[in-house]
Amino acid sequence: MSRPLPEDPFIRSLVQRARAAQVNRRHVLQGMGVGAAAMTLAACSTGTGDRPTAATDVSDTEKLVRWDNWSFYLDVDEDTGEYPSLEAFMAETGIEATYAEAVDDNNTYYGKVKDQLQLGQDIGADVVCLTDWMAARMIRFGYTQELDYSNMPNVTANLVPALKDVSFDPGRKHTLPWQGGFAGIAWNKDELPGGLTSVSDLWDPSLKGRVGVLSEMRDTLGCIMQDLGTQIDGDWGDEEFAAAMDVFRTHVESGQIRNIKGNAYTEDLQNKDTIAAIVWSGDITILNFEAGDHWEFAIPSKGGTLWNDNFLVPIGSTHKTNAEKLINHYYDPEIAAIVAAYVNFIPPVVGAKEAMMELDPELAEDQLIFPNDATLANAHVFRSLDAAEEQRYSAEFQSVGLGA
């Protein structure tokens, strides 16, 4: 992964995509192998199975930690392909860390690894960052290991109080926030110099076929529901969901919405297949940094969504202590500031803002990284769904993407 990329930007982007595809394919193959075995077993059993047990920790003998994460989600040195904050971790602890941009979408990642998780096997990662609701599902099924705070003094000291206790993980026994962020709208400044203010601006006829949305149901529908006036963290039900689904379905079927994608939406923005989209806040800053300053992000006037991605240690990981040391490393305010300066998402670390003041005072005032109360007031968390709702809503959301 650390080989230098070719100079030519076209070849370079091809190679990068191919690498991403390779990682994905490896995971798919792993999943398929285990999947076949699991299915044969499932065919004989009731299919629900017992909760898996945690793997034995061999961190003391194997100085290794493997981290699966989303793309554009860790500070990277463009020239060497190395991750400075991760290099610092390796130098400090002597633990070899590998980093893979293996997560494109919560659902597809879960789909790839769930069979191994169910059997309590190693999924090829010791620590993974997944969004709140997916972390909740992993905890519910017993697919995560309990974290040992004695290995993580920085967490005890620096975790922001607002995130210390969450409904899906009381006392943060299994998960710890990695980054938070907003879903909102972004547009190509060259094509749309006037900019956009609300989600309904995306439905303008002049943008037909040039709009992208996220395959993350909670973000896409969360933005649409708020545009229709629903309070997404409030007590809404089928009716409000159906109203937003209607809007979504209409614009997919009419061809207004070109693509429904995970993190790969940045490719569409780059080749201008889409010029306006529902996106994740930090990605746009990185895109501007890497591919020229062409895009702008805004939280929609009627509200965007707020989410957190969480570190968790999969049940089959054999390097839990190393993973905890890694988490601990990223709760050092200075490291958190380095990461935030690159990824432009919200660090969950107390003191990161002060550290950022020294690193880059301008970023310390950036509302997308260190939001104040006024910004936060316009972004909401999608309320948690029960299992039946999740199944029904997700099936409905998927069917639109399949044109069914």
Next chain:
Amino acid sequence: MAFTAFSTGTAKEQAPRRKSKIALLLLLPGILYLLLFFLVPLVALIATSLQEPVPFGDFGQYQTAFRWQNYVEVITTYGDQIIRSFTYALLATIFALLFSYPIAYFIGVKCRQWPLLQNLLLVLVIAPFFISFLLRTLAWKSILADESFIVTGLKALSLMAPDAHFTGTPAAVVFGLTYNFIPFMTLPIYAALERLDTRLLEAGRDLYAKPATSFFKITVPLSMAGIVSGVLLTFIPAAGDYINASSRFLGGSSTSMIGNVIESNFLVSLNYPAAAALSIILMSIILVLVTAYVKRSGTEDLL
């Protein structure tokens, strides 16, 4: 042993029987392999396709049952995608055949005098295989993107509407399928045409057959074996393909094929019964179509 082939019928039948135990022993690994890696997964797949959701269970939990309604549900929900898959696969097969036959004919018949050129051209046909097919499809996505010179060029020439785009359309998916399967079509046809006895064509000319007549009466029938295997090698994987039609590659939400539906149900919605039922339906339709096709082409001994 070569003599037995020329001797009486009874001797022909006796010969294999004498060896039957050894033959069985030699077949054993193959049979075990098929049992373990084909029959068991197939049974598991059928069993999965009949599962029902666990009452009050969590996301993606199913239990053994005999819920045949799964099949009715997926056919009514995804009928369009099933029909679309076979339409796209059929179109791709026809286009691949139209492209491949002249190429194969040129290499296999016209270039016979120059074996070096023949080999070089064959390498050119196979060369794309050296690059991952995901990578090649992604490259096409960039080449056919809205702001690419091809699309902007076509728009400048008014051959495309100003607000039209190519990626995400059925044409792009059929194009991708055709492109990706052309080598699978070309090679078997080449192998058949390479053995074509050109003296037969000369004889046809001597008997005043028009070029078209001798092509359809001599060349095509003699290359039928190649066409049939090329069509099978193209049609079967194309019908189940989920890369070209995926919105990450050349497709969009209006072009999803059965492979995309299965992928989404299996990996995202975790609706295993629906995914399994669709897989079985796909498999059965292909089996029926292929059997009918092979019967009609009269080349049973091919299989």
